[in-house]
Amino acid sequence: MRSVTLRRRDAEETRAVLDDAVRVHGEVHAEPPFRGVDYYSDERFRDRLAIAVRQPGFGLLAAEDDGETAGYLYGFALASYTRWWSPLKDLLPAETTAETGARTVFIQEIMVRKRWRGRGIARTLHDEFLSTRGEERGLMCVEPGNEPARSAYLRWGWTPVATTTFAAAGPAFDCLLKPLRRVRV
Numbered sequence: 001m002r003s004v005t006l007r008r009r010d011a012e013e014t015r016a017v018l019d020d021a022v023r024v025h026g027e028v029h030a031e032p033p034f035r036g037v038d039y040y041s042d043e044r045f046r047d048r049l050a051i052a053v054r055q056p057g058f059g060l061l062a063a064e065d066d067g068e069t070a071g072y073l074y075g076f077a078l079a080s081y082t083r084w085w086s087p088l089k090d091l092l093p094a095e096t097t098a099e100t101g102a103r104t105v106f107i108q109e110i111m112v113r114k115r116w117r118g119r120g121i122a123r124t125l126h127d128e129f130l131s132t133r134g135e136e137r138g139l140m141c142v143e144p145g146n147e148p149a150r151s152a153y154l155r156w157g158w159t160p161v162a163t164t165t166f167a168a169a170g171p172a173f174d175c176l177l178k179p180l181r182r183v184r185v
C-alpha cells in the first residue's frame with residue numbers, strides 16, 4: 001500500500017480547505033456511535049473548527065493519499081484566559097487547571113477515514129503533531145466507550161483526569177493529559 005504524505009496547515013490555510021475538512025468529518029461521523037448525535041453534525045463541527053482556527057497556535061496536520069485527505073488532526077494552545085477548564089474547576093486541583101498560554105496544547109479532533117484505518121496513520125499524525133509543539137503538556141478528550149481510540153491513547157501515554165460534557169445534552173468525554181517535555185525546575 002502507498003504511504004501517505006503529511007501536510008501541515010496554519011489557520012489561514014485551514015480556512016481555505018474548511019469545506020473539505022467538514023466533509024471528511026461528516027463522513028467519519030456518519031457511523032456509530034456518532035451518527036445522529038447533534039454534537040457531531042456538520043453544522044456544529046463547522047462552528048467548532050471556525051472557532052478553533054482563531055485560537056493561538058492553531059495547527060492542522062493532514063495525511064494525504066494521492067491528493068485525497070485520508071485523515072487529519074488539529075489543535076491549538078490554551079490561552080491564559082481560557083475557560084476550557086471551567087466545568088472542571090471544582091473537581092480538579094488549581095495546579096492542574098492553571099494555564100499560561102504556553103502550557104497546554106489541546107488536540108480537538110483526530111480522525112481517519114475508514115479505508116485508511118489500521119495503518120498507523122492516527123499514530124503518525126499524533127506523534128508528528130506533538131513533536132513540533134513547545135507546550136508542556138497535551139490535552140485531549142475521548143468518549144469513554146470510543147474504541148479503539150481510547151485504549152490507543154492510554155498506550156500512547158495519555159492519562160484520564162476527569163469526565164465532563166461540553167454542551168447541554170452533549171456526549172460525556174474523558175479528558176486526558178500527556179506530559180510533552182521535562183519542565184525545568
Ligand SMILES: CC(C)(COP(=O)(O)OP(=O)(O)OC[C@H]1O[C@@H](n2cnc3c(N)ncnc32)[C@H](O)[C@@H]1OP(=O)(O)O)[C@@H](O)C(=O)NCCC(=O)NCCS
Pocket residue numbers: 028109110111112113116117118119120121122123124141142143146148149152155156
Ligand atoms: C480512532 C482513529 C482516528 C484511529 O485511526 P487509525 O489510523 O486507524 O489508527 P492507527 O492505525 O494509528 O491505530 C491506532 C491504535 O489503535 C489500534 N487499532 C486500530 N484499529 C484497531 C482495531 N480495529 N481494533 C483494535 N485496535 C485497533 C492500533 O493497533 C494502534 O495501536 P498502537 O499504536 O498502540 O499499536 C479512527 O478509528 C477514527 O477516525 N475513528 C473515528 C473518529 C474518532 O473516534 N476519532 C477519535 C476521537 S477522540
